[in-house]
Amino acid sequence: MEGQIGDLEVEKHVQYILSVGKRKDNFESVVMEHLRMNGAYWGLTTLDLLGKLDMVDEDEIISWVMECQHESGGFGGNVGHDPHILYTLSAVQVLALFDKLNVLDIDKVSNYIAGLQNEDGSFSGDMWGEIDTRFSYIAICSLSLLQRLDKINVEKAVNYIVSCKNLDGGFGCTPGAESHAGQIFCCVSALALTGSLHHVNKDLLGWWLCERQVKSGALNGRPEKLPDVCYSWWVLSSLIMIDRAHWIDKEKLIKFILDCQDKENGGISDRPDDAVDVFHTYFGVAGLAHLEYPGLKAVDPAYALPVDVVNRIFFSR
Numbered sequence: 001m002e003g004q005i006g007d008l009e010v011e012k013h014v015q016y017i018l019s020v021g022k023r024k025d026n027f028e029s030v031v032m033e034h035l036r037m038n039g040a041y042w043g044l045t046t047l048d049l050l051g052k053l054d055m056v057d058e059d060e061i062i063s064w065v066m067e068c069q070h071e072s073g074g075f076g077g078n079v080g081h082d083p084h085i086l087y088t089l090s091a092v093q094v095l096a097l098f099d100k101l102n103v104l105d106i107d108k109v110s111n112y113i114a115g116l117q118n119e120d121g122s123f124s125g126d127m128w129g130e131i132d133t134r135f136s137y138i139a140i141c142s143l144s145l146l147q148r149l150d151k152i153n154v155e156k157a158v159n160y161i162v163s164c165k166n167l168d169g170g171f172g173c174t175p176g177a178e179s180h181a182g183q184i185f186c187c188v189s190a191l192a193l194t195g196s197l198h199h200v201n202k203d204l205l206g207w208w209l210c211e212r213q214v215k216s217g218a219l220n221g222r223p224e225k226l227p228d229v230c231y232s233w234w235v236l237s238s239l240i241m242i243d244r245a246h247w248i249d250k251e252k253l254i255k256f257i258l259d260c261q262d263k264e265n266g267g268i269s270d271r272p273d274d275a276v277d278v279f280h281t282y283f284g285v286a287g288l289a290h291l292e293y294p295g296l297k298a299v300d301p302a303y304a305l306p307v308d309v310v311n312r313i314f315f316s317r
Contacts, residue, residue, distance in 0.1 A: 007258050008293065009266060013281060014052045016266030017043040020278050021056070032278075036078040037068060041090035042282035048097055048306050049289050049297045058098050065091050066103060073105070073112030074126070084126045085116055089138045092145050096309050101146070110148035113139050121156030122174075132173045133164050137186035141303060144193050145313060158196045161187045169204030181212060181221040185234040189302040192241045206244030209235050217252025218271075228270045229260050229280045232287025237301035240290060250291050257284045257291075 020043060032039050040061065047053045067079045068091065074083030075091040088109065095101050116124045116139065123135035136157055143149045163175045164187060170179025171187035184205070191197050212219045212235050218227030219235045232253060239245040259272045260280070267276025268284035286304070289296040298307040 008285075008288065008295070009261055009263055010050055010052075010295070012263070012266030013261075013268070013285070014047065014050060014055065014266070016262075016276070017046055017278060017281065018055065034077045034081055035087070037065070037075060037087040037090045037094070038077065039278050040065070041093050042278045044094055044097055045305065046278075046282045046285045048309070049285050049299060051295075051297065053097065058100075062095065062098060062100055062103060065094055069109075073108035073110075082126065083112070085113060085123065085135050085138050085142075086125060088113060089142045092142050093303075093305055096145055096305060096313060099309075099312060101313070104146075106146050106148060110143055110146050110151045113142050114148075114151040117152050117157065121153060121158070121160035123157070133161055133171060133183050133190075134173065134186045136161055137190040140190045140193050145303065147313075149194070154194050158191065158194055158199070161190055162196075162199045165199070168208050169201045169206075170208050178222065179208065181209065181219070181231050181234040181238070184209065185238050188238045188241050192302045197242070200242055202242040202244060206239060206242055206247055209239050210244065210247040213248050213253070216256055217249060217254075218256040219248075219253065226271070227256070229257055229268055229287070230270065230283040232257055233283040233290070233304075236287055236290045237304075240301045245290075254288065254291050254293060257287055260284060 047055065068075045070076060070083040072083055075088045076083050077087045118124060122131045123139045124131055125135045140157060143151060164171045166172060166179045168179050171183050172178050172180065173183050188200060191199055212231060214220060214227050216227060219231035220227045221231050236245060260269050262276045268281040269276045270280050286299050289299040300307050300310045303310050
């Protein structure tokens, strides 16, 4: 493999993530205030993939996560913010990283998630009712991690996801909506976690996904769109789950991700020379983990957590 661990600025990325967690008054922290729970998941999972999770104050983080929980059982994006299924999954994932799912009232959280399932099998994001296949994935992923999938109608959930499948093999956010790599990840992951991948036309979808690779080696999310580091995760995870990851040029993708690093201050951006953020830093590092870049922990393509964290949940009880 061309890239060696020295090409990935591990220490600078670690320092960048730690600094994002501490800053409260800069532009990035202000615009991210409402989704700080997601930011915590992106940053902490990156640290874990780099083998550096021990550099944060575990007790302080877990205390903050639990402050974000509502009476309903759901979690908000920050203390004092409304609960949403998006932030609830991130909270579960952060607690899983630290092997602290036992601090949760698991039935309370899982009842909140199950209560968001609609009659047609779809899921709403919160009490206001927006429906999206992202929320189907989030519900299934959360409940699977909590070992409470029996709280929902899995058959109806799967049938709703299948109703969002398109003629090109991809999936959209609702029935008839355009195929998009992010939605494909959500739908394929949800089907994988429920043992329902037989609903996917793997060759047709694999072809659509591998066509997302552009000349630079990067991946985009839809035809004719600009490439973005984050699709290193959405596209590659989907290809791995359907056994078609060998259909793309992995070396060129590695080079693209490494080219998106800020080699002076740390962090990874969407494209070379753009401003970095914690979202793209996580998906860049997670993409490299999928590409078996040296020195990184393996990451599970469906749960979006390090493989050892997932194994600890399911095999150590």
